[in-house]
Structures are given as C-alpha cells and as structure tokens.
Amino acid sequence: MKNIIVFSLIISIFSFSSTTWAASCERCYEKIADGKKFCEACRLNISRDLSEMKTKEEQITNTIKSSRESYKKALIELVQFYLDIGNQLRLQKARNELKALNNVPQLKYLFAREDVAEINPTKNIEEANVLFQDGKNYKNMLNLTTSRKSKLSYAVARFKKILDDYPESDKADDAAYELADIYESYHFKDYEGSASYYVKCYELNPNTGRPARYMAARIYDKYLHNYTEAIRNYEMALKTCKDEELLKIANERLEELRKQGY
Numbered sequence: 001m002k003n004i005i006v007f008s009l010i011i012s013i014f015s016f017s018s019t020t021w022a023a024s025c026e027r028c029y030e031k032i033a034d035g036k037k038f039c040e041a042c043r044l045n046i047s048r049d050l051s052e053m054k055t056k057e058e059q060i061t062n063t064i065k066s067s068r069e070s071y072k073k074a075l076i077e078l079v080q081f082y083l084d085i086g087n088q089l090r091l092q093k094a095r096n097e098l099k100a101l102n103n104v105p106q107l108k109y110l111f112a113r114e115d116v117a118e119i120n121p122t123k124n125i126e127e128a129n130v131l132f133q134d135g136k137n138y139k140n141m142l143n144l145t146t147s148r149k150s151k152l153s154y155a156v157a158r159f160k161k162i163l164d165d166y167p168e169s170d171k172a173d174d175a176a177y178e179l180a181d182i183y184e185s186y187h188f189k190d191y192e193g194s195a196s197y198y199v200k201c202y203e204l205n206p207n208t209g210r211p212a213r214y215m216a217a218r219i220y221d222k223y224l225h226n227y228t229e230a231i232r233n234y235e236m237a238l239k240t241c242k243d244e245e246l247l248k249i250a251n252e253r254l255e256e257l258r259k260q261g262y
Contacts, residue, residue, distance in 0.1 A: 076168050099164045121172040121204055128169035131158045149187040173205035191223040213237040214246045227262040
C-alpha cells in the first residue's frame with residue numbers, strides 16, 4: 001500500500017511538472033495559456049527580430065545584385081567603347097573579363113520574382129553574325145559523313161562563343177534559343193541545360209519573338225517534373241508568347257496542374 005502511495009505521488013509530480021512546462025514560455029518561462037509557446041512580449045520580440053533579419057538580408061542581397069549588374073554593365077560599355085575606337089588588344093581583354101564574369105555562378109538567395117536582364121543585346125556585330133550562320137549550318141546539316149551529334153557539337157561551340165565573346169550582339173538571344181533546342185534534342189537530352197538556355201533567351205531579350213518561356217515551361221513540366229517552375233514559366237508565357245496555339249496549350253496545362261494541387 002505504501003509503495004502504491006509513493007508511486008502515485010511520483011506520477012502526480014511528473015504530471016504537474018509537465019503541465020507547468022507546457023504552460024510556460026519557451027523563452028522566458030513566464031506562465032502562459034495552454035497551447036502557446038511564447039508569452040506575448042517574447043512573441044513580439046521574436047517577430048521583430050525575424051523582421052529585422054529579413055530586412056537586413058534583403059539589403060545585403062540587393063547590394064550584391066546591384067553590384068553585379070553595375071559591373072556587367074560597365075564591362076559591356078567598355079567592350080562597345082573599344083569596338084568603336086578599334087582597339088583590338090584592349091577589346092579582347094574586356095571581352096575576356098566579361099566572359100569570365102558570365103561564367104561565375106550568380107546564385108539567387110531570395111525566392112523573389114525573377115528579374116530579366118536590364119541590358120538588351122542590340123548590336124549588329126559581323127563576327128557574331130558569321131558565327132550564328134555557321135552554327136545554323138552545322139545544326140541543319142544532314143548526316144552524311146560524320147555523326148549527327150558531332151555536327152550539333154560544332155553548332156553548340158559557335159552559339160556558345162556568341163554568348164561568351166559577343167553578349168552585346170543582337171544574335172545572343174537567338175543563340176541561347178538554338179542551344180536550348182539542341183540540348184533538348186535526342187542526341188543530347190540535357191533537359192536542365194535546355195531549360196536554362198530557354199530562360200536565358202528571354203532574359204537576354206524580353207521582347208523576343210521566340211516562345212522561350214513556353215518552351216522552358218514545357219521542359220520543366222514534361223521532362224524535369226518541376227511543376228513549380230513549369231507553372232511559373234507557363235504563367236509568364238501567357239504574358240509574352242505570341243503563338244495563339246501555344247497560349248491555348250499553356251492555359252489548358254495550367255488548369256490541369258492547378259487541379260492536381262500544384
């Protein structure tokens with residue numbers, strides 16, 4: 001009987017302790033109503049702290065983004081300046097630096113709405129024109145003596161050279177679109193690369209006549225099964241695509257995805 005009483009007391013103590021902790025603020029241990037984690041004062045402080053941290057993060061990332069854009073814009077202006085005065089040695093140096101900058105990963109730290117490039121490539125550059133036509137010739141070449149993939153690889157090299165060496169060319173967005181098409185093809189099946197170049201086409205030229213956003217959405221949807229990105233690009237396609245048939249398909253697919261809970 002004595003053991004039963006002692007055991008009951010222990011159970012009561014644990015029950016009381018659990019009840020006490022359950023009704024105490026996890027930060028300052030003040031008594032609070034059941035079902036809450038923090039008292040009102042601590043809740044407000046936490047909310048304020050998180051808000052300040054978020055604001056600080058946005059300030060830092062915006063500074064990074066602005067610095068990137070200013071740096072790239074200055075390099076593009078420098079390239080154009082050396083083009084205008086015909087200084088080939090310094091032109092090549094500026095292009096090399098711009099190429100290196102374009103190869104640096106530029107991570108997006110915030111889940112913000114995707115920004116498009118502020119500088120639209122509009123320069124008519126003969127070297128880029130020749131590269132583009134050469135790339136198209138290789139891309140469209142019939143499979144006669146060498147493998148189809150090797151011809152496409154030659155085309156890839158030329159389109160990439162336009163993006164690397166002549167990003168200010170009015171062929172840059174077209175080159176990105178051609179790259180996306182090649183990477184999507186049976187010979188490569190690089191769907192991540194394809195989607196990124198379709199997006200790049202639009203970023204380089206938001207006024208492109210090519211259905212870049214729709215094509216990116218289709219890749220994310222059909223091959224990568226990234227339905228969040230698919231929906232985002234389908235929605236942007238509705239605002240930018242000029243092909244009525246593709247707009248109809250995008251609308252129908254968006255409805256299907258939303259019905260599925262995406």
